[in-house]
Amino acid sequence: LDSSEILDSEIRGLLIPSERVAHVQISNNLEHALLVLTKTGYTAIPVLDPQYKLHGLLSTPAVLDSILGLQRIEFEQLENKKVLEVMNKEIPRLQITEKLKRGLELLIDHPFVCVENEEGIFEGILTRRAVLKKLNQYIHQ
Amino acid sequence: LDSSEILDSEIRGLLIPSERVAHVQISNNLEHALLVLTKTGYTAIPVLDPQYKLHGLLSTPAVLDSILGLQRIEFEQLENKKVLEVMNKEIPRLQITEKLKRGLELLIDHPFVCVENEEGIFEGILTRRAVLKKLNQYIHQ
Numbered sequence: 355l356d357s358s359e360i361l362d363s364e365i366r367g368l369l370i371p372s373e374r375v376a377h378v379q380i381s382n383n384l385e386h387a388l389l390v391l392t393k394t395g396y397t398a399i400p401v402l403d404p405q406y407k408l409h410g411l412l413s414t415p416a417v418l419d420s421i422l423g424l425q426r427i428e429f430e431q432l433e434n435k436k437v438l439e440v441m442n443k444e445i446p447r448l449q450i451t452e453k454l455k456r457g458l459e460l461l462i463d464h465p466f467v468c469v470e471n472e473e474g475i476f477e478g479i480l481t482r483r484a485v486l487k488k489l490n491q492y493i494h495q
Numbered sequence: 496l497d498s499s500e501i502l503d504s505e506i507r508g509l510l511i512p513s514e515r516v517a518h519v520q521i522s523n524n525l526e527h528a529l530l531v532l533t534k535t536g537y538t539a540i541p542v543l544d545p546q547y548k549l550h551g552l553l554s555t556p557a558v559l560d561s562i563l564g565l566q567r568i569e570f571e572q573l574e575n576k577k578v579l580e581v582m583n584k585e586i587p588r589l590q591i592t593e594k595l596k597r598g599l600e601l602l603i604d605h606p607f608v609c610v611e612n613e614e615g616i617f618e619g620i621l622t623r624r625a626v627l628k629k630l631n632q633y634i635h636q
């Protein structure tokens with residue numbers, strides 16, 4: 355088995371393209387954002403601005419943690435908070451031209467990695483599922 | 496590279512053992528369960544009974560979806576619902592003696608897989624992170 359064949363392949367071929375990626379806008383409030391997460395069924399999604407520039411990730415654990423009071427989860431606080439306040443800005447990013455080798459390393463600690471072009475415009479996401487499927491095919495040859 | 500070396504290795508070596516796995520009891524209500532999910536920061540955890548027998552998985556999306564009303568998320572309904580009503584019972588299970596080959600196939604569609612012994616007692620979980628880390632080491636040799 356020649357591992358460089360798979361490690362040097364471009365992530366471009368494994369991406370979920372931006373048009374199929376659920377996301378929220380940086381200006382939304384948390385009540386709207388939690389509805390998006392609940393209806394799409396995803397536990398974390400990218401945060402974009404109107405120009406499709408990537409700003410961070412919003413996860414359900416982070417949203418719920420932000421309204422965790424001493425006695426209970428204080429859901430009435432959701433409409434008072436913004437995505438901007440709760441999103442995770444410290445996220446790895448891949449360029450669309452990068453290799454699977456780099457994607458695999460990042461996916462050890464992240465369920466998915468956002469991909470952007472040189473202008474910082476959001477192109478899509480690379481998921482653990484896509485890479486595990488690829489590795490499984492490769493390892494069975 | 497000899498892929499059978501990795502595919503035939505036992506999942507036992509890659510498990511997060513039961514004592515380190517956050518879980519809820521089948522008899523808990525959803526308000527308690529959502530607090531456990533929020534405090535541990537996990538998006539899905541196993542559902543056990545007092546004998547440590549595995550019954551299903553509880554995820555934050557499933558909890559929130561169960562209280563999604565026409566206008567808003569109806570958080571006051573959480574104390575009226577039970578884990579039993581909302582958990583996912585249709586889950587894959589691995590025996591502790593099974594091989595990584597089988598684990599890898601299941602992890603394509605599941606972020607983690609519960610592992611049990613022959614008595615159906617919960618032993619731990621096999622996660623995508625553990626397998627991706629292993630595959631990354633192997634592929635770099």
Ligand SMILES: Nc1ncnc2c1ncn2[C@@H]1O[C@@H]2COP(=O)(O)O[C@H]3[C@@H](O)[C@H](n4cnc5c(N)ncnc54)O[C@@H]3COP(=O)(O)O[C@H]2[C@H]1O
Nearest residue numbers: 374375376395396397398399465466481482483604605606
């Ligand atoms: N509607 C659906 N249909 C089929 N399978 C589903 C599904 N929703 C979730 N899953 C399964 O559950 C895994 C974890 O989903 P989660 O939402 O926690 O975590 C997801 C989510 O945070 C994000 N993600 C995936 N697809 C997305 C999309 N189209 N839009 C936005 N975010 C997405 O990437 C993470 C990893 O995704 P990955 O596919 O590796 O892993 C997914 C997939 O195997």
Ligand SMILES: Nc1ncnc2c1ncn2[C@@H]1O[C@@H]2COP(=O)(O)O[C@H]3[C@@H](O)[C@H](n4cnc5c(N)ncnc54)O[C@@H]3COP(=O)(O)O[C@H]2[C@H]1O
Nearest residue numbers: 463464465515516517536537538539540606607622623624
């Ligand atoms: N406290 C923490 N410290 C460090 N990294 C963390 C973390 N919480 C989450 N992560 C990272 O985020 C990934 C997704 O976590 P999630 O809770 O959605 O999805 C988790 C969760 O549903 C479950 N899980 C993992 N460890 C668990 C544990 N100790 N107890 C209960 N469930 C666990 O297995 C899924 C996949 O876990 P995996 O490790 O592959 O992938 C984890 C890990 O890479």
